[in-house]
Amino acid sequence: MTDRSAKSSPAVTRAPQQVRTRRELAAFQRHMAHTLFLPLAPDDTIAATFVDGRPMEEVAAEFIRPSDRLTALERLEIYARCYWYRITASVYEDCPGLRALLGEARFAALVRAFLVKFPSRSFTLRNLCARLPRFIAAEPAWTAPHSRLAYDIARFEWAQTQVFDSAALPPLPADSIASTPPHRLRIALQPHLTLLASDWPVDRFVIAVKTREAQRAEASNTVTQTKTRRPRRAPVPARKRTYIVVHRYKHRVYYKRVSAAGFAILSALDQGKTLTAALTAGGPRASAAEIRRWFATWMELGWFCRRTPSRNKRVVRPS
Amino acid sequence: MPANRFNAFTDYGIGIGLRVPHYAHILERKPVVDWFEIISENYLVDGGRPLEVLDDILEQYRVVQHGVSLYFGSTDKPDRSHLKRLKALVKRTKTPWLSDHLCWGSVDGTYTHDLLPMPYTFAAAKHTAEKIRYVREFLEVPICVENVSSYTEYHVSEMTEWEFLTEVVERADCGILLDVNNIYVSAKNHGFDPYAYINGVPHERVGQMHVAGHTKFEKYILDTHDHPVLDPVWKLYAHAIAQCGVTATLLEWDDKIPAFGEVHDEALKANQFIGGARAAKPLAPKKAPAHA
Numbered sequence: 001m002t003d004r005s006a007k008s009s010p011a012v013t014r015a016p017q018q019v020r021t022r023r024e025l026a027a028f029q030r031h032m033a034h035t036l037f038l039p040l041a042p043d044d045t046i047a048a049t050f051v052d053g054r055p056m057e058e059v060a061a062e063f064i065r066p067s068d069r070l071t072a073l074e075r076l077e078i079y080a081r082c083y084w085y086r087i088t089a090s091v092y093e094d095c096p097g098l099r100a101l102l103g104e105a106r107f108a109a110l111v112r113a114f115l116v117k118f119p120s121r122s123f124t125l126r127n128l129c130a131r132l133p134r135f136i137a138a139e140p141a142w143t144a145p146h147s148r149l150a151y152d153i154a155r156f157e158w159a160q161t162q163v164f165d166s167a168a169l170p171p172l173p174a175d176s177i178a179s180t181p182p183h184r185l186r187i188a189l190q191p192h193l194t195l196l197a198s199d200w201p202v203d204r205f206v207i208a209v210k211t212r213e214a215q216r217a218e219a220s221n222t223v224t225q226t227k228t229r230r231p232r233r234a235p236v237p238a239r240k241r242t243y244i245v246v247h248r249y250k251h252r253v254y255y256k257r258v259s260a261a262g263f264a265i266l267s268a269l270d271q272g273k274t275l276t277a278a279l280t281a282g283g284p285r286a287s288a289a290e291i292r293r294w295f296a297t298w299m300e301l302g303w304f305c306r307r308t309p310s311r312n313k314r315v316v317r318p319s
Numbered sequence: 320m321p322a323n324r325f326n327a328f329t330d331y332g333i334g335i336g337l338r339v340p341h342y343a344h345i346l347e348r349k350p351v352v353d354w355f356e357i358i359s360e361n362y363l364v365d366g367g368r369p370l371e372v373l374d375d376i377l378e379q380y381r382v383v384q385h386g387v388s389l390y391f392g393s394t395d396k397p398d399r400s401h402l403k404r405l406k407a408l409v410k411r412t413k414t415p416w417l418s419d420h421l422c423w424g425s426v427d428g429t430y431t432h433d434l435l436p437m438p439y440t441f442a443a444a445k446h447t448a449e450k451i452r453y454v455r456e457f458l459e460v461p462i463c464v465e466n467v468s469s470y471t472e473y474h475v476s477e478m479t480e481w482e483f484l485t486e487v488v489e490r491a492d493c494g495i496l497l498d499v500n501n502i503y504v505s506a507k508n509h510g511f512d513p514y515a516y517i518n519g520v521p522h523e524r525v526g527q528m529h530v531a532g533h534t535k536f537e538k539y540i541l542d543t544h545d546h547p548v549l550d551p552v553w554k555l556y557a558h559a560i561a562q563c564g565v566t567a568t569l570l571e572w573d574d575k576i577p578a579f580g581e582v583h584d585e586a587l588k589a590n591q592f593i594g595g596a597r598a599a600k601p602l603a604p605k606k607a608p609a610h611a
Contacts, residue, residue, distance in 0.1 A: 019440040019475045026394035026426075028438055028475065033426040036433075065472040067509060069538040075471040078539070083431050120430040123388040123401050124360050167365035192366060251368040 013052040015063035028063070035059060035076060036083045037119060039112050046077040087115055090125040094161055095132070096213065097153045097206035100234035101146060110142040126165075129158050146236060152198040156206060159194040159246040163253050166192040169305035177304075182275040188307040189270045192248040197263060203244050203255040205237045249301055256301075261285040262294050272307070325461050325494020325526035327415035331381060331567035333593075335586045338572070342372050344579040352583065354381040356569045357412070360388055363404040377412060383527070383567075384414040385496075388430070389454060391464060391487075392423035392437045392447045402457050409460050416461040416526055418496040421447065421484060436469035439476035439483035448490030455493065463494035463526040468501040468533075468542035470508055480505065481519040494526035497563070499556045500548065500571075504533050504540045513555055522563040530556055530589065531571040545574035547585050557592040565596050 015031040016024040035056065038047035050059045057073045064072035091111045092099060099107040117139075118131045133154040140147035169190060177185065189195075196202075212232070243263035245256045258266065261282040268278035279291065286294075298304065322328040332353035337345075344350070355376060362369050376382060386405070389397075409417060422434040437443050455462045466484055478486070488495055497520065506513035530553070532546030548556075548570065560566060570586035 017475070019438045020442045022394055022442065022446050025438070025440075025443050025446055028473075029394060029423050029435075030426050032435070033429070033431060036431060037429075063473055063475065065474055065476075067472075070470075072471075074538070078470040078541075079433065079435065082433055086432055120432060121428055123398060123425075123430060124363065125432055126364075165364035165367035165369055168367075248367060251371050 013050070015059075031063065032076075032079075036080050037116075038080075039116060040080060040084050044081060046073065046080040084115075087120060087125070087128065088112075090128050091115070091132070094129045095154065095157050097157055097202070097209050097234075098132075098150060100209040100232070101150060101153060101205075101236070102143060103233040106142070110136075113139065113142055126161060129154070129161065133158060149200050149202075149236065152196075152200060152202050153206065156196055156198070156202045156244070156246070159196055160253050163192050163194055163246050163248050166190075166248070168192055168248070168302075169308075171299075171302035172304040172306060174299060176306075177275075177299075182279070185275040186272055186307050187269050187275060187304045189266065190247070190303055190305050193303055194246045195263065195266055195270060196244045196246060198242050198244070199239050200237050201240050201242045202237075203242065203257070205234065207255075209234050245303075247301065247303060258294075259286065261291075265291070265294075266298075266303075269304075323494070323523065323526060325416060325463055325524055326567060327461055329415045329567065330565075331383070331415075333586050333589050334383065334567065334569045335582055336385075336569065336571055336573065337376060337382070338576055340576050341579045341582070346372070346375055348579075349379060350579065350583065352380060354383060354567070356383050356385045359384045359386040359405060359408055359417070362408055363401070373412070382412045382414060383569075384409065384412055384417045385465075385569075386417065386419035387434070388424070388432075389419040390424040391419065391421060391450045391454070392443065393425045394423075394446065395425050395428060397450065397454060397457070402454065406458050409458055414460060416463055416494065417458060418463040418465055418527060420467050421464045421487060422467045434467040436467060436471060436473075436480075437483065438473045439478045439480060441477060441486065444483055444486040444490060447487050448493075451487070451491035451493050455491075461494060461526070462491075463496040464488060464491075465496035465498050465529065466501050466505075468498070468504040468508075470539060470541075472509055479511070479516075479519070481516045485520055488521065488524050493524070495520060495524045496527045496529060497525045497559060497566075498529035498531070499559050500529065500531040500533055500552050501542060503549075503552050503555055504542045507540045514558060517555065517559050517562055525559075525563040525566055528556065528559060528563075528566050528568045529571055530568065530586075543574060544571045548588070553588065553592065556589065557596075560592055560596040565593050568593075 016027045019025050019028050034051060035046075038051070041047060046056055048056055050056055060072040060076040064075050066072045067075065088111055091114070102110060114132055114135045118135060120128050122128070133151055136143055136147060136151045136154050143150035172187060177187070241260070243258045243260060245258055245266065247254055247256060265278045265282040268281035269275070273281065282291065322330050334354035334356055335352060337355040337357045357373065362373050364370065388401070420434045421437065423437060424431050424433055424435055437447065451462055451464065464487065466480065484495065497517070502513045502516050506516065530548045531542070531544045532548055534541045534543040534546065568589050570582065572582045572585070576582065
């Protein structure tokens with residue numbers, strides 16, 4: 001996937017004076033889009049200057065007709081605000097934990113920088129935050145001094161989006177596991193399951209943030225403003241190595257803690273290793289009785305399915 | 320002309336948009352509703368609760384797909400993986416027709432997620448019509464294109480919005496989803512006569528209508544879908560069905576969504592106008608001068 005920024009497309013400095021060909025239509029749309037992709041000013045007005053340094057007022061007047069009530073710039077500004085409000089709101093909705101960690105001002109700066117570098121490349125806003133962990137890792141200054149934690153929270157929050165509506169394949173029946181020798185048996189994990197290891201208890205951190213915000217919403221009469229209410233900044237959690245399975249059960253998203261050994265076994269299975277190799281990866285840390293109990297629970301939750309050649313590997317990898 | 324080839328010769332009555340806050344009410348109480356309109360993009364997923372709810376709804380209700388991301392006017396080529404997902408959803412819902420907007424919204428693969436108004440030129444109409452034809456042939460379902468609300472006009476435009484809409488749908492040989500609220504909003508923002516707009520479109524191509532609420536600001540009107548339908552929009556709607564015949568009509572309510580009953584009651588107000596129009600002899604299609 002190629003990273004695209006607003007400044008990377010060619011020939012955006014002048015709007016065509018006519019649209020009589022498909023090429024001119026493309027140039028026209030490209031020109032207008034790049035006026036929208038520039039971040040709003042701090043007071044939420046449209047950017048003062050275009051990519052070529054000219055005043056935005058002059059640029060707007062070139063291709064937008066004023067009305068009897070609005071200047072060309074004001075008309076363009078309506079669309080610039082709609083663009084930024086819409087995509088920003090999408091990130092805010094998907095990342096309450098990251099927002100609480102960083103506080104309002106730093107989160108807003110992070111989101112703006114992220115969206116300038118990674119504008120939406122999908123027809124659906126569902127995928128907008130897919131590249132947020134990568135951005136945080138590549139540009140840690142936006143989240144310093146908590147960049148590693150911010151990265152893990154971003155991965156955890158993206159995992160929830162994925163798990164919510166990923167495919168559910170038929171669960172593997174117990175007899176098919178029992179009937180195949182362990183050194184030949186390769187088991188896949190459901191697409192609606194993500195493994196995530198972190199040096200912080202990011203699951204409990206995000207749950208605490210959501211619970212607190214839900215309680216604030218219940219205590220307030222301004223229900224319609226819930227989306228825009230500024231969350232309180234949350235205290236940074238203490239370090240603790242944590243192994244989490246984000247999974248879906250009966251159409252709801254859950255987070256389940258597993259042991260280091262259990263995580264190693266699941267990760268090995270996910271990587272296509274045989275059951276024997278996966279159990280070896282789990283090491284001597286768990287007894288046979290524990291492992292049997294884990295598998296019984298995982299089977300009950302429907303985590304296992306058959307391996308298929310077309311199956312996508314999950315995006316969020318254990319760190 | 321309630322039933323025509325652009326809505327697969329159906330007569331669907333009054334529908335409302337299927338929205339998450341109403342899921343529980345609909346599934347538990349099973350209210351009588353003529354049909355639901357779904358936002359296709361909300362169900363272009365591989366699994367989980369969205370598809371579970373959709374399947375439950377499909378067992379009991381008629382569903383029509385409405386999209387927000389085909390961007391018929393964008394010069395980007397149609398995304399085939401998107402279209403494949405959409406086609407699978409069409410098979411799942413058995414939607415008699417599919418609608419999306421007469422607008423653009425993506426450039427070089429980057430999406431604005433907005434419904435941006437087209438420059439109203441013949442070249443833009445030709446391109447847009449070609450894309451509609453391509454999508455229709457791929458999806459194998461009739462398509463209605465919806466007029467968007469707009470807040471800007473361009474120097475390069477060569478015709479009115481309704482002339483452009485007509486040019487596109489006749490070139491594409493497709494239907495129209497006539498959004499009466501959008502006509503009203505754009506008329507107020509740009510200073511044209513909304514009745515001239517309705518008189519000026521090919522009535523025989525109207526396969527569906529939308530009504531919705533909007534918000535007035537000091538210098539312009541915004542299409543917010545967060546209010547009941549305002550009286551001037553109902554009057555315009557009455558004129559539209561008098562011209563086009565009784566047509567499948569949907570109320571859009573997308574923000575500050577009240578209880579299901581309130582939304583449904585608001586939609587059913589359309590019956591006040593439909594009764595009279597059903598009794599009346601359908602008018603012959605007519606075209607008004609561009610600036611009547």
